[in-house]
Amino acid sequence: MIRSVIRGVGHYLPDRVVPNSWFESFLDTSDEWIVSRSGIERRHFAAEGQLTSDLAIRAARAALAGAGIEADAVDAVIVATSTPDLTFPATATIVQAGLGMTRGFAFDVQAVCAGFVYALANADSLIKSGQAERVLVIGAETFSRIMNWEDRSTCVLFGDGAGAVVLERATGDGTNADHGILATDLHSDGRYREILQVSGGVSASQTTGHLMMAGKEVFRHAVDKLAQTTTDVLAKAGLTAAEIDRVVPHQANIRIITRTAQKLGLPMDKVVVTVADHGNTSAASIPLALSVAVEREQLRQGDLVVTEAIGGGLAWGAVALRW
Ligand code: UT7
Numbered sequence: 001m002i003r004s005v006i007r008g009v010g011h012y013l014p015d016r017v018v019p020n021s022w023f024e025s026f027l028d029t030s031d032e033w034i035v036s037r038s039g040i041e042r043r044h045f046a047a048e049g050q051l052t053s054d055l056a057i058r059a060a061r062a063a064l065a066g067a068g069i070e071a072d073a074v075d076a077v078i079v080a081t082s083t084p085d086l087t088f089p090a091t092a093t094i095v096q097a098g099l100g101m102t103r104g105f106a107f108d109v110q111a112v113c114a115g116f117v118y119a120l121a122n123a124d125s126l127i128k129s130g131q132a133e134r135v136l137v138i139g140a141e142t143f144s145r146i147m148n149w150e151d152r153s154t155c156v157l158f159g160d161g162a163g164a165v166v167l168e169r170a171t172g173d174g175t176n177a178d179h180g181i182l183a184t185d186l187h188s189d190g191r192y193r194e195i196l197q198v199s200g201g202v203s204a205s206q207t208t209g210h211l212m213m214a215g216k217e218v219f220r221h222a223v224d225k226l227a228q229t230t231t232d233v234l235a236k237a238g239l240t241a242a243e244i245d246r247v248v249p250h251q252a253n254i255r256i257i258t259r260t261a262q263k264l265g266l267p268m269d270k271v272v273v274t275v276a277d278h279g280n281t282s283a284a285s286i287p288l289a290l291s292v293a294v295e296r297e298q299l300r301q302g303d304l305v306v307t308e309a310i311g312g313g314l315a316w317g318a319v320a321l322r323w
Contacts, residue, residue, distance in 0.1 A: 003172040003180035004127040004135075006321070007069070010062020011163040011291035012055050013044040013278070020156065027152045034156050039254025043159025043279030045144040051085045053094040055162035056140035059287070060099055063136065063164035066294075071099035074166070075132035077106035078123055080115030080139045080283035082312070083146060084108060087202050095138065104132075111188070112196070113250050113311025115139055115283030120167070120307070120319050121184035127169045138164040139283035146198055148210035157252070158211070159279035163287025176237045179302075179322050183236035185229050186317035192221065196312040218314075222256045225316045226308045227263040233306065233318040241265060243304055246323075248293060250309030251275035251285040260308075272298055282311065299323050 019042045020031040034040055046055065056079055064071055077099075079092040092106035111118040116139035123135040140162035147155040172178030195217045200209020226249070234240055241264040249257050251274050261271050272293040274285075281288060286307045293299050303323040310316035 001172050001174035001178070002128050003170045003178050004124040004167045005170040005180035006165050006323070007168045008063045008065070008067025008166040009164070009287070009291045009294050010059050010066055011161065011288045012058030012062065013161045014046045014050060014055065016045045016047060017042050018045050023152070023156050026149070029152045029156060037255070038157055039275045040157060040279045041276040044161055046142045046160040052081055052083050052140045052142045053085050053091050053098060055142070055160065056091065056095045056138045056164070057098040059140065059162035059164040060095060060136055060138055063166050067166040067168070069134070069166065071101045072103060074101065074134045074136045075104045076123070076126055076135045077101070077104065078109055078119045078135060078137050080109045080111065080119040081141055082110055082112045082115065082282055083142045091140070111283070111311070111315040112313060113252065113280070113282045113285065114309045114313070114315040114317055116286045117307060117309045117317045117319055118186060118315070120181070121186055121317065123167045124181045124184060127167065133169045135167045136164060137167055138162060139285070139287045141282045141284045143211070143282055146208060146211050153215055154211055154213050157280050159281050161278055161281040161284045161288050163284050163291050165287055165290065176239055177322070181319060181321045183233045183320045184317065185233035185236065187225070187229065188313045188315040190313060192314040193312070196314070219253070219256060221314060222252070222310050223259045223263060225310055225314070226256070226260045229316055229318040230264055230306055230308050233320045237320050239304065239320065244270060244306055245303035246270055246272060246293065246299060246305045248272045248286055248289050248305060248307045250311070251278060251289055252280045285309070
């Protein structure tokens, strides 16, 4: 049976680190509030002129180096982002050219914070259907460009960054002991689109707009839907939450991460947490956390790993894989 295996992981964070205290200078907020409500202590912001594709290319190069392959050995580049360089072309094509690739195909996936999970599931399908042997799957964002700096309930939560993985075709025996992606589970429900959206866009207003979020409502959906998609993706692979070695969740809020783990009966030492250092980097958060987990030696060969995310749409989902 064809399996998609992660061969390399990498990430890139812009140099500028912004501590919570920075917001105290222009907003009625405090480090204490931000840490206690979200778990976020600092985040990175891209420099002026530094674009989503710049972050993506740096992360991609690190993932390629980790996999020990050249960019031209890649058949497809998928960039999950809600903060593309331009309205078109796809940021993925800018990344493709930036990596010096002269072959293959490239496209973006727009599923907001669930973008990386969506991109990984689509890359798995491309590999399983024979359309690609190696896919570079990238999550990259510059959310600092869509913040409303007068809205303290949102602008303190987000950061910029990028993470990437090289996914490669392998052969397994079809059991859940195989390495690679074992199952994927994707959902969206557009009835809830207004609780997390951007106030502008090409067709609606010919502006970029700013992020708006009904935080409490998103929070309520998040815990239930993340626990459910994790349970469902494991069931598809004939597994249960008790068998998980590591969860690599979307890093939006430590309270969402801990409550979801509690709901699944998972101790926190099985959960990779980076939210304190990165804030919410939307589609970049999971590949960033995966890459940091590799650096921290939190992932061992054979581990059952689940990634799960939810964001604007609402769109959510999970991927179960064996490391
Ligand atoms: O990545 C996509 C998914 N996104 C998420 O998962 C985010 C989900 N939501 C959340 O993480 C949380 O709802 C927040 C962190 C956004 C907010 O936490 P909360 O515990 O739900 O707080 P709240 O919105 O109920 O606000 C409590 C109070 C309010 O004041 P009053 O009305 O009680 O007087 C807010 O105005 O905190 C106030 N507040 C702040 N105070 C200081 C809101 N933002 C701030 C702030 N500093 N930055």
